Amino acid sequence: MKLKFYIFLFLLSSAVFAQQKQIETSVDTTKNKIGTEFKLTLKTVVSSKSKVVFPKPKTIGSLEVIESYPIDTIKKNDTYELIKKYGLTQFDTGKYTIAPVQILIDKKPFFSDSVRVEVASVKVDTLQQKMYDIKGITIVDNGIGNWWIYVLITVLILGIGAFVYWYVKKRQQKKIEEEVYKTPIEKATSLLNNLEKKELWQKGEVKEYYSELTDIARNYIEEAIQIPAMESTTSELIQGIRTASTKKKMALTPETVENLERVLRQADLVKFAKSKPLDFEITEDRNKIQKVILTLDNAIPTELPTEEDELLNEAQRQRQIKIQLQKRRNKRIALAVGTVVFLLAATTTFFVATKGFTYVKDNLIGHPTKELLEGDWVKSEYGNPGVSIETPKVLKRMDTEKLLPKETMALLKEMQLFVYGSMIDNFYITVSTSKFKNPVDIDLAKALEGSLKVIEAQGGQNIIVKQEDFQTNEGITGVKGYGTMSILNPNSKTSTKAYYEILLFKQDQGLQQIMILHEEGDTYANEISERVLHSVELRKAAN
Structure with a gap:
């Protein structure tokens, strides 16, 4: 009720009653240049049961009809207001x-008023105007945006991860069966051969x-003797x-045990006392270890395995092979995933450092007004007198x-309102046009004040006006009125800082208003506002 009261007070100061004709005729302008469109508007108010037929002429008088616009219908109580426009x-x-x-209403002919218009030529002055060189070719943005860059980066990172997985798998060409040994002596012999291939002591890595x-x-x-070695x-x-x-009746000579002890103590000196044996001593120690292992293996009493033992050993071997294969596979997956995560983190860090955190967040997670800014825009004309935006x-x-009480509507000859969003949304825009019944001198400053009172009634607080x-x-x-305000959200009971811009124009008993409101500091919304306001075109009101 408070909102309706403010609107009523605002309109009451500049509106009176008037009588309406059966067919109301108007044009957007009475003077235009050659080839420019005159927009002829015909309006009529009929009952809901009436049948109205608008003609489809190719010419009206000496003017050519270049477009016949669709009929716009507005319901008012039990009547309909039909608006038909022709482009001439x-x-x-x-x-x-x-x-x-001629318009047929319930098969009865009614005629619109005749209107005088003037078509002027375009002045071309080649003497007074400055001459300029031909401009070079300008590259036009293809308009597809930068989304493909992020897709390409993501695909590239995933490709690198897949390559790492394939490369590691390729490097693991050696069959896993070779690493699962049947006996301890087989394992020890293989590991000694691998140790020699590494050439550690030749590289100075004696320890x-x-x-x-x-x-x-x-x-x-x-493994062979069951000693916690x-x-x-x-x-x-x-x-x-x-x-x-002694316990297992192993035939070992004292020399074998002494050779093992000598090598172990030499290793202790190398590891803890930083001893550096000569090259031939290292070779001798390696040969001693190999000989000791072979001697111990020959000295261990052997038992012929039964068929069941062999089957059990083979099953255990196959199980070990599966375990090793799974470990290798997990290792490859972990390495590939780690590479992808690292590259994603590195790429994100790079963009955060160069573009800023907000840029990365808005492009990865998304931003409502950014999507509006980069989406497909629409240019259309709203209301009467028309506002092209x-x-x-x-x-x-x-x-x-x-939205308005009947008392207020009775004071208006015509009012139209078009909206996107709401005051608590990320972006809110309204376009309204109104025509008053009585001749009045509209004060735009007071009209701006009235609009702000309406906003205040809808939840606007602490409004700063410029x-x-x-x-x-x-x-x-x-x-143009602009500034900041706080908007109270009735649902969450929270307050948001917002920025607004209001444009007001007056034309022949008519008022045209455009209002934009969005969260303060939203750079994308600022760009939207700038583009919207730059596109504003007004149709001149017709009598």
């Missing part, structure tokens, strides 16, 4: 009369060489071998009879 033009200069047009050499020997002893000191290990030799979305016509003159591209002047 003439390619010869002179003064012409738009002849009356690493002795560490691997003794680990091979200790692992063999632990990996956890034992050198003395404990030698004592354990002697005890096991370009917007991200088509504005929706609102039923003013439901005012300046505004001029369209056609030179029509009006008033």
Whole structure:
């Protein structure tokens, strides 16, 4: 009720009653250049049961009909207001009369008023105007946006991850069966050969060489003789071998045990005392370990395995192969995923550092007004007198009879309202046109004040107002009000800081208003507002 009260007060100061004809005739302008469109508008108000037929002429008088626009229907209580527009033009200069047009209402003919128009020539002055060079070719943006860049980067990163997976798998050409050994001696012999291929001590890595050499020997002893060799000191290990030799009746010579002990103590000196044996000593130690392992293996009493044992061992071997294969596969997947994650993180960090966090967030997660800005825009004409404007979305016509009280509507000859969004949305725009019944001198400053009172009634708070003159591209002047306000969300009870711009124009008992409202600091919304306001074109009101 408060909103209706403010609107009523605003309109009451400049509106009176008037009588309406059966057919109302108007043109957007009475003077135009050659080939430019005159827009003839015919209006009539009929009952809901009446049948109205508008003609489809190719010419009206001496003017050519270049377009017959669809009929616009507005329901008012039990009546309908029908609006029909014709686009007319003439390619010869002179003064012409738009002849009356016959409209059939319930099969009865009614005629529109004749209108005098003038077609003027275009002045071309080649002497006074400056001459300029021919401009070069301008590259036009294809308009597809930058989304393909992000898709390409994502595909490239995924491709790199797939390549890493394939490359690691390719590097694992050696069959996994070779790493699952049937016996401890087979494992020890293979590991000794692999150790020699690494050429560690030749590269100066003597400590690493002795560490691997003794680990091979200790692992063999632990698996073959069941002695905790990996956890034992050198003395404990030698004592354990002697005890096991007696218990298992192993035929070991003192020389074999002494050679093993000598190599183990040499390794301790290399690892802990930083001893550096000579090259021939290293070779001898390697040969001693190999000989000790072979001697121990020959000394261990052997038992012929049964068929069941062989089947069990083969099953265990196959199970080990599957486990190793799964580990390799998991390793490849982890490496590929890690590469992709690293590249994504590196790419994101690069864009954050160069473009800023907001840029990355808006392009990855999305932003409502950014999508509006980069979407398909629509240019259309709204209301009467017409307001031609370009917007991200088509504005929706609102039923003013439901928004305004009957007392207020009675003071208006005509009012139309078109809206996109709402005051609590990311972007809100309204276009309204109204015509008053009585001649009045409209004060745009007071009209702006009335509009702000309406906004205040809808939840606007702490409104800061700045005012300046505004001029369209056609030179029509009006008033621009702009500033900030706080908007209370009735649902969440939270307050949002918003920026608004209001344009007001007056023409022959008519008022045209454009309002834009969005969150303060939204750069995308600022670009939308600038583009919308730059596109504003006004039709001159017809009497």
